[in-house]
Amino acid sequence: MTRHIAIYVRVSSKKQDTKSQEPDLKQWATAFADDIPVKWYRDQQSGKTMNRPGWNRLETAVDAGRVSTVVVWRLDRLGRTASGLTALFDKLVGRSINLVSIKDGVDLSTPAGRLIANVLASVAAYENEVRAERIIAGQSVAKANGKRWGGSKPGRQLKVADEQIAIIHRMCREGASKSAMARATGLSRPTVYAVLEKNE
Structure with a gap:
């Protein structure tokens, strides 16, 4: 063979x-x-x-x-x-x-x-666990800021914290999906896209 x-x-x-x-x-x-x-x-x-x-x-x-x-x-x-x-x-x-x-x-x-x-x-394996911890930390930051972005009215100006922007860009570099970024930051996917487009 x-x-x-x-x-x-x-x-x-x-x-x-x-x-x-x-x-x-x-x-x-x-x-x-x-x-x-x-x-x-x-x-x-x-x-x-x-x-x-x-x-x-x-x-x-x-x-x-x-x-x-x-x-x-x-x-x-x-x-x-x-x-x-x-x-x-x-x-x-x-x-x-x-x-x-x-x-x-x-x-x-x-x-x-x-x-x-x-x-x-x-x-x-360690890097994978650290990545998961960062996602959880991102969710905690979003909750601590008391912000919710789902279901906002069209045209509304959304305020995104610097920590959330940093998390989005870090996860983007790591190849994470937009859905994962949204979950990690508590933002909607359109907002995630807007953050990435603004900083391209």
């Missing part, structure tokens, strides 16, 4: 694209794939779960022994839970399948690479 190199790309939502990831992955494939076939797997879904269509197809290929190496741009593209990532690392090592993370400099074929991979998995 001919095994292939599996290149996996993921973004968190359908409003995002993989353009930032693909150049480095294509360059890696050109430099290291040699004559080994390369197959791309893609997802537009949150990394909080490993149950994703593209990833499920890749994992089926792994289980069938059709994959020699899994290549990702960064480990957080695989997922954001430490338990899910460490279980994946163990599975790949047990099947003699290498994992390469370009930006993290991870290569599971070496003991140092396996150590780094597990440390970074914990970091990814």
Whole structure:
């Protein structure tokens, strides 16, 4: 059976694209794939779960022994839970399948690479928890300001606190959806759009 190199790309939502990831992955494939076939797997879904269509197809290929190496741009593209990532690392090592993370400099074929991979998995999980805490903090700020923006009359000038603006822009940079920004700040989605458009 001919095994292939599996290149996996993921973004968190359908409003995002993989353009930032693909150049480095294509360059890696050109430099290291040699004559080994390369197959791309893609997802537009949150990394909080490993149950994703593209990833499920890749994992089926792994289980069938059709994959020699899994290549990702960064480990957080695989997922954001430490338990899910460490279980994946163990599975790949047990099947003699290498994992390469370009930006993290991870290569599971070496003991140092396996150590780094597990440390970074914990970091990814930590960042996910911190992000959730920031969202909750944003909601608290909105409530503390006593402001409600839902159902306002058309044309009404809405006052948005500096803290809310900062949260919106930070979440935008992190790739969060407009709905998530609205929930985090207590603002309506039209107001979120207005804040982003005003500061473009």
